[in-house]
Amino acid sequence: MFAPQVHEYLRTFFHETNCEIESDEGYMLTVQLTIDIDKKIMNRPFYWQYIETTGSPPNPARLTLITDRSKIDNPFMGEIIHFGSRRLNQIFKATKELGAFVQMYEKVQQAENGNRSTLTPYLCVNYKISYYCDQTKEKMYSLGINLVNGNIHDDFHESVCNLNLTNEPTENIYCLPYIIKPHRGLERLDEMIQSIVQNDDHSWAQEAKMRWEKEQEVLDYFYEGVEEKPESYEIEKKALEERFNPRIKVEIINGGLFYLKS
Incomplete structure (x- = not known):
């Protein structure tokens, strides 16, 4: 999923969820979220709990999302979003919930x-x-x-x-x-x-297993000669498996x- 596809996906998502798109540069979107979408993608449950408990006026977030950072000079103009990023995964999740x-x-x-x-x-x-x-x-x-x-x-x-x-x-x-x-x-x-x-x-899986074997060799080297491996060895060995095991x-x-x- 390349930058133009991500941008088009975001444009469609915000349009379909009635969020106001304040500006669209083709590589950067500024959007005023609705209350419902803020709750789904902004991950601030305590804020909304406070608003609903106290009856205070809600203030849903306004987002500027950069889909192609190569076209901007200042990366702090907004939040960089790309395929695999946490924010896009939140939007995927919201899409799944809203339109499964x-x-x-x-x-x-x-x-x-x-x-x-x-x-x-x-x-x-x-x-x-x-x-x-x-x-x-x-x-x-x-x-x-x-x-x-x-x-x-x-x-x-x-x-x-x-x-x-x-x-x-x-x-x-x-x-x-x-x-x-x-x-x-x-x-x-x-x-x-x-x-x-x-x-x-x-081939990525075989390459991952090769990196796993090398890391295991390094771990074994540090515990060489130790007949009864301590708990820390087993913890590190398990961590290597979780990190490198292809799935x-x-x-x-x-x-x-x-x-x-x-």
Whole structure:
């Protein structure tokens, strides 16, 4: 997720959550948060507890977020935000809570012959794959499956971003019933994401194990000749395992059922 993608994501998030975007430079956003969004992403529960207990006037935060630090001279103009940063992860979490699942319909023009337009159901799931060792790498995937013919599309979120979508179907459309049930569609998307993980380059894991072995050799050197290792040795050994042991985590960020024109 590069800087322009992060910026577009933030712009969409704040627009959809009714936060006022006071300025948008393309690489820096200044936003007046609503009370609800402040509570979700600013991590100041004691402030809101005080406000609600005393009945004092609320003052939700005003944020300036820098998505591309290379385009500014003063890094203290705002908070630098990027993929993997704590603030963006808080916003991802808020997005998951607010819109874990949506059902949307493409808004289409009335056909000239008066016939209703046909919309096809798609199940979309947005995944985050995290690769952990002493370093962390994250990847985002948006997959969509056609619930009529079973075709799977990647970058699905990108394909629907510019469509005119609505929460309610209009009168001039006919929604095809799905042949593949959504739970089965989810199973197929999960199988696809597992295949992506399995076929990915896992040299990072081997490299992490090599660094782990070197650190273990250093630890063993300091305790060389000690027959009964003290508790501190076991604690440090366990810490090395937690730090270097390669692991992969797959999460579903959110998803939705989309009825789109074929």
